[in-house]
Structures are given as C-alpha cells and as structure tokens.
Amino acid sequence: MKRLMTRTLIAAAVLTQMTGNANAEATIPTTNAPATQNTPSKTNSISGISLENIDDNVRAQDDFYTYVNGKWLKNTEIPADKSSWGSFNELAEKSLNQLHSIIDSETQKKDLPAGSIKQKIVDFYASYMDEATLEKLGITPLNPEFARIDALQNKKQLATLIAHLSTIDVGAPLELGIGQDSKDSTKVVAGLDQGGLGLPDRDYYLKDDEKLKTTREKYVAYIEKMLTMSGDAAAKKHAGEILALETEIAKIQWTKVENRDPVKTYNPMTLNKLKVLAPHFDWTRYLVDAELQGKTPYLVIGQPSYIKGFDRLLEKTPLDVWKVYFKWHVLSSFASQLSKSYVDERFAFFGTTLRGVPENELRWKRAVKTVEAEIGQGLGQLYVEQYFPADNKARMEKLVSNLIAAYRQSINTLDWMGDNSKKEAQKKLDKLAVKIGYPNKWRNYDQLEIKRDELVGNVMRSSQFEYQRQINKLGKPVDRDEWGMTPQTVNAYYNPSMNEIVFPAAILQPPFFHADADDAVNYGGIGAVIGHEISHGFDDQGSQFDEVGNLRNWWTAEDHKNFAAKTKALVAQYNAYSPVKGYNVNGELTLGENIADNSGLAIAYKAYQLSLGGKTAPVIDGLTGDQRLYFGWAQVWRSKTREPQEIMYLKTDPHSPAKFRGDGALANQPHFYDAFGVKDGDKMYLKPDQRVIMW
Numbered sequence: 001m002k003r004l005m006t007r008t009l010i011a012a013a014v015l016t017q018m019t020g021n022a023n024a025e026a027t028i029p030t031t032n033a034p035a036t037q038n039t040p041s042k043t044n045s046i047s048g049i050s051l052e053n054i055d056d057n058v059r060a061q062d063d064f065y066t067y068v069n070g071k072w073l074k075n076t077e078i079p080a081d082k083s084s085w086g087s088f089n090e091l092a093e094k095s096l097n098q099l100h101s102i103i104d105s106e107t108q109k110k111d112l113p114a115g116s117i118k119q120k121i122v123d124f125y126a127s128y129m130d131e132a133t134l135e136k137l138g139i140t141p142l143n144p145e146f147a148r149i150d151a152l153q154n155k156k157q158l159a160t161l162i163a164h165l166s167t168i169d170v171g172a173p174l175e176l177g178i179g180q181d182s183k184d185s186t187k188v189v190a191g192l193d194q195g196g197l198g199l200p201d202r203d204y205y206l207k208d209d210e211k212l213k214t215t216r217e218k219y220v221a222y223i224e225k226m227l228t229m230s231g232d233a234a235a236k237k238h239a240g241e242i243l244a245l246e247t248e249i250a251k252i253q254w255t256k257v258e259n260r261d262p263v264k265t266y267n268p269m270t271l272n273k274l275k276v277l278a279p280h281f282d283w284t285r286y287l288v289d290a291e292l293q294g295k296t297p298y299l300v301i302g303q304p305s306y307i308k309g310f311d312r313l314l315e316k317t318p319l320d321v322w323k324v325y326f327k328w329h330v331l332s333s334f335a336s337q338l339s340k341s342y343v344d345e346r347f348a349f350f351g352t353t354l355r356g357v358p359e360n361e362l363r364w365k366r367a368v369k370t371v372e373a374e375i376g377q378g379l380g381q382l383y384v385e386q387y388f389p390a391d392n393k394a395r396m397e398k399l400v401s402n403l404i405a406a407y408r409q410s411i412n413t414l415d416w417m418g419d420n421s422k423k424e425a426q427k428k429l430d431k432l433a434v435k436i437g438y439p440n441k442w443r444n445y446d447q448l449e450i451k452r453d454e455l456v457g458n459v460m461r462s463s464q465f466e467y468q469r470q471i472n473k474l475g476k477p478v479d480r481d482e483w484g485m486t487p488q489t490v491n492a493y494y495n496p497s498m499n500e501i502v503f504p505a506a507i508l509q510p511p512f513f514h515a516d517a518d519d520a521v522n523y524g525g526i527g528a529v530i531g532h533e534i535s536h537g538f539d540d541q542g543s544q545f546d547e548v549g550n551l552r553n554w555w556t557a558e559d560h561k562n563f564a565a566k567t568k569a570l571v572a573q574y575n576a577y578s579p580v581k582g583y584n585v586n587g588e589l590t591l592g593e594n595i596a597d598n599s600g601l602a603i604a605y606k607a608y609q610l611s612l613g614g615k616t617a618p619v620i621d622g623l624t625g626d627q628r629l630y631f632g633w634a635q636v637w638r639s640k641t642r643e644p645q646e647i648m649y650l651k652t653d654p655h656s657p658a659k660f661r662g663d664g665a666l667a668n669q670p671h672f673y674d675a676f677g678v679k680d681g682d683k684m685y686l687k688p689d690q691r692v693i694m695w
C-alpha cells in the first residue's frame with residue numbers, strides 16, 4: 001500500500017527498506033514559543049567537530065565539503081554489503097545492531113507471554129533465520145497466489161486480483177493509498193496512483209543511454225532466470241512479454257517531476273466518473289473487493305491520463321500476458337523470503353546490478369530489517385526503553401523552540417512575501433506540531449498472527465494487518481498521534497496534511513546531535529535538520545498547504561512571482577551539479593529538498609545567533625562559533641555512494657547527492673562567506689546577485 005506523502009530528510013531507501021508506519025507522540029506547544037535566550041547552552045568546551053577528517057590540501061573556499069571531510073572520503077571504503085556509506089548509514093547500522101541485541105536477548109527468555117509483541121518479534125525473526133525450513137519449502141509458499149492468478153477467467157476479474165494484491169503489498173498498475181484528503185485534512189479518503197513497474201523509474205525503460213540499456217537487458221535476463229527456476233517452460237517468451245508490458249506502463253506514467261504537483265495530482269472521482277474514464281476496468285467489483293465500498297466519498301486519482309492509458313492497455317493486452325505479469329510481480333515481491341537460490345538471484349539483480357553492491361547482507365541483518373519493515377512500531381517500543389535517554393528529548397525541544405522563534409522573526413523580514421501572506425505564514429508556524437523521539441501510544445498488534453515456521457505467511461499477514469489498519473481509518477477522525485516512521489529510523493519528516501515535523505529518536509545522536517558539545521555544532525547539525533523540516537511547510541509544494549494542512553492557495557500573485565524567480569535560480573544552480581559523468585542533478589525533482597536545505601541552514605544560523613543573546617561565541621579548537629556551525633553542517637553530509645546507486649538516486653530521489661547538499665546550500669549563505677573569507681575567484685564563490693536567499 002502506498003504511503004502518505006511526507007517530505008523526508010533523506011531517501012528512506014538509503015538505509016533499509018524500513019517501511020514502518022506508526023503511532024503517536026506529544027506535541028510541544030509552538031505558539032508563543034519562548035524567545036530563544038534560554039537556549040540549552042552548555043558551557044562545554046568540546047567542539048563536536050571531527051577535525052581529524054580535514055584535508056588541508058583542499059581550500060575551504062573552493063570546496064568546503066571536501067575540505068571538512070577529505071580524509072574521511074579518502075580513507076573510507078563503502079562496506080561490501082552497502083550501496084552507500086556515510087553519517088546516516090553509520091547510525092542506521094548502529095540501530096540495526098541495537099535491534100539485533102534486543103531480539104537476541106528476548107529470544108533467550110523462555111517465559112514470554114504467548115501472543116505478546118515480544119513473542120511475535122522473536123517468532124518473526126526466527127522464521128527468517130530458519131534456513132532449513134525455507135530450503136524445504138522452496139517456492140511452495142507462493143503456490144496459493146499463483147493458483148489464484150491461474151484461475152482468472154476474464155479480464156473483469158483483474159479488478160479482484162488488483163484489490164487482493166494491495167492487501168499483501170504486491171505492486172500493481174494501480175496503487176491504493178489511504179490518507180488525509182488534501183483539501184479537507186480532517187477527512188481520511190482513499191486514492192489511486194500509478195504503479196506496476198519492476199524497475200525504479202520509467203526512465204529505466206524509456207531512456208537509451210548505455211547504462212540504462214544494459215540494466216534493462218539484465219532485468220529481462222533476471223526475469224527469465226527466475227521464471228525458469230519457478231518451473232515456467234516458456235520463461236524466455238514470458239520475460240519478453242513482461243518487459244514489453246512494463247514498458248507500455250512506463251510510457252503512460254507521469255514523471256517524478258510531474259508527480260510533485262499537489263494540485264494536478266488531486267483529482268477526486270466518483271464511481272460514475274471512473275467508469276467513464278476507464279470503462280474496461282470493473283470499478284464496482286474493485287471497490288467491493290478492496291473493502292472501500294461505502295467508506296470513501298470518492299477516489300483521489302493521482303494521474304487521470306494514466307488511468308485512461310491503463311484502460312487501453314487493459315483492453316489490448318491478452319489475459320494470459322496479464323497473468324504472466326502478475327505472477328512475476330508476486331514472485332519478485334517475495335523472492336527475498338524464499339529459499340537461497342531465489343534470494344541470491346534477486347540480490348544479484350536488485351543489489352548488484354541496480355545498486356552496485358557486491359555482497360548481500362548477513363542473514364541476521366536482513367532478518368532484523370524485515371521484522372522492522374513489518375512490525376517496526378512494536379520493535380520501537382523496546383528500542384526506546386533501552387536506547388533513548390530522556391534528557392535528549394528536553395534539549396531537543398528547546399532547540400526546536402529556538403528554530404521556530406528564528407523563523408518567526410525571519411518571516412517579517414522576507415523580501416518575497418507580502419504582508420498578508422506573512423500573517424498566514426505566522427499562523428502556519430503557530431499551528432506547527434512537533435513530535436520528538438517516539439510515539440506516546442504504541443501500536444497494538446493483538447490481531448496479527450505470527451508463526452515460527454512461516455516467513456512468507458508472516459510477511460503477508462503483516463501486510464494484511466497493515467491494510468486493515470489503513471482501511472479502518474476511513475470515515476473516522478484523523479489520528480494526530482500517528483507516526484510515519486519508527487523511533488529507530490535515522491531520518492526525519494514534514495507532513496503537509498498534518499502540518500507537523502517529526503524527529504525519530506535515532507537521529508538524535510552525533511554527528512547530528514552531540515549531547516556534550518558546545519551549541520554551534522548542534523545548530524549546524526540537528527538545528528539545520530529541524531530548520532529543513534520546518535521549511536518544507538514553505539517550499540514549492542508545502543507552501544500550497546495552509547496552517548491546518550489543507551491544499552489552499554494563501555499566496556498573492558505577487559508572492560508567486562517573487563518566489564518563482566528564486567526557485568528558478570535554485571533549479572539552475574542544482575541542474576549544473578554532476579556527481580556521475582553524463583548524469584546531472586535534476587534541479588526540478590530536487591527543488592523542494594534544496595529549498596529545505598538552504599532555508600534550514602540559514603535559519604539554523606539565525607537561531608544560533610539568537611541563542612548567543614549578543615555574546616560572542618567562544619573559540620574552540622581554533623574555530624569561531626560561526627565556523628563550527630558550518631563545519632557541523634558539512635560533516636553530517638559526509639558520504640560515499642556506488643555509481644549504479646547514485647544513478648538510481650538521480651532518477652528517483654528528490655534529494656540532491658550529499659556533496660551538493662553540503663556545498664550547494666553553503667554557496668548561498670552570506671555568513672559562510674564571512675566566516676571563511678570566501679572571495680571572488682574562489683570556486684565556492686557566487687556573486688551576491690546569484691545567491692538564492694529564501695530566508
């Protein structure tokens with residue numbers, strides 16, 4: 001099931017396939033936030049800067065990111081089981097080890113109550129580790145799904161199949177999502193988006209550059225091999241049909257840039273309208289089988305022209321080809337949970353070919369990640385008890401208050417927003433909800449059955465459990481306590497429909513947050529992260545939502561014009577960055593995140609100044625406070641990525657590559673120029689009229 005549209009700090013897939021959804025947490029009052037002076041100022045003399053990573057052969061003024069992280073970049077090798085490595089991955093790996101030790105110690109206990117979440121975690125993990133059973137079962141756990149597809153008599157029944165596949169989280173051309181109505185955030189409705197591709201983006205099917213062409217050839221070879229293993233005598237023919245059908249689907253899909261538009265992707269349609277738009281799809285049957293009948297006033301269609309195109313495809317593609325296609329998606333979806341030969345083949349394509357990773361992760365890591373992905377909120381409860389110091393939350397709350405206060409002051413000085421819009425922006429800040437650490441109520445898994453010897457069954461039942469949880473939201477008040485990430489996730493997000501920012505426990509650690517260090521490094525690290533998330537409320541997408549999370553235009557034409565001039569310059573700046581020869585950053589795809597990085601850093605700087613209350617910051621390790629703040633920013637982005645993974649991110653990730661997140665945002669900060677004496681002729685130098693200053 002498609003997830004809510006939130007704006008994250010980094011791509012969720014950087015770290016794991018964590019897809020945990022969540023519950024609840026106290027919001028701290030953001031109205032009348034205390035005016036900043038009572039910062040959590042530590043009289044500590046630790047800078048928190050990793051001075052040992054500085055590369056003196058690079059000038060700070062030419063490439064600050066490489067100057068700050070140069071030695072780390074030279075001396076670090078990406079681990080054999082990873083596609084990238086950096087601060088985020090290091091913390092994610094730490095989380096993974098902590099979760100592993102939690103599961104291990106629970107496994108030792110022989111008196112866990114039957115049916116308790118602890119017992120479910122232990123049994124789920126055991127089902128993944130039980131290789132002997134998996135070898136014995138081979139592909140047989142998927143036989144009921146294959147039989148279901150084989151039994152289809154006509155194309156009308158594809159509606160039933162697509163509804164069913166949603167419940168077990170197998171990708172299909174129509175992806176169902178449950179979430180707040182963009183135009184009435186008090187209402188929960190269902191929506192449908194395009195889907196159904198096996199490769200990461202339509203470009204992988206449609207672009208003819210050498211690398212993507214090779215990937216495509218390997219994809220079809222991978223399909224053929226897997227089908228052959230599963231006993232398909234016509235595997236070669238079927239693999240060709242699958243690639244051809246997915247290519248047709250890719251052609252009618254909207255691009256990722258088009259999908260960033262919250263107005264164009266908001267198309268509520270009633271059953272009658274859908275019947276006209278796509279007459280060959282059995283909508284009545286679909287609504288009943290997906291359990292949506294009578295529960296949603298309409299379906300919000302993301303891409304109407306795609307639905308129309310899908311209808312044509314449905315009509316012209318023979319039923320037998322659809323059967324082959326859906327069986328393939330079932331097989332590919334569960335291959336990691338089958339016997340070794342399927343796991344290895346899947347990894348050879350999705351790990352090695354697509355992302356450049358030489359070795360698959362150890363089984364225990366994959367086991368923990370699967371438990372995390374399926375019942376991560378249950379695991380989160382145990383994680384927080386053991387690993388989240390309560391002090392961190394209090395200090396974080398103060399940092400957030402200071403960032404909000406800095407935004408509040410900044411709004412009044414903006415050159416691109418008129419007076420009325422400034423009032424609306426203040427209202428949006430007043431209503432901003434903040435969640436830190438972990439939910440204040442934990443998800444109940446009583447209705448979920450986990451068996452020690454059924455890995456595929458456990459994954460399917462967990463998906464069905466989640467599906468029911470989502471369906472149950474329809475027609476009920478919005479649960480404002482819900483979390484969209486688990487506490488052990490190293491990431492953060494802004495949710496425009498909730499107008500909320502969320503910081504899971506696991507990101508509140510160095511290099512983002514140093515409990516023992518002087519403030520400057522924390523403003524450059526977690527401070528800029530907080531600023532980043534708040535700024536999503538005012539980026540090119542978030543700014544189209546109002547203070548209660550409704551898609552409503554609160555801008556004047558003049559504001560739009562001024563804002564568009566700035567975003568145009570920012571698009572051009574990031575378009576010029578190229579991390580891989582022949583591939584550039586897509587400035588439009590990454591616009592919202594680039595705005596958030598630039599604004600977040602600028603506001604973090606202002607909040608830091610406010611926290612100093614007019615006093616001069618101490619010099620520590622030979623660095624001024626301002627210098628340490630920018631060091632703090634640059635060091636959180638230290639990261640290395642394998643080339644195929646980098647290309648995938650350029651095609652799919654709304655965030656810019658790490659180096660350009662570091663340097664790109666700095667080049668627009670006037671105070672960075674002052675702090676390091678950047679002058680005309682230096683490589684980081686942008687003329688004052690070229691610098692994009694939003695906040």
Ligand SMILES: [Zn+2]
Pocket residue numbers: 007008009010532533536593596
């Ligand atoms: Zn973001």
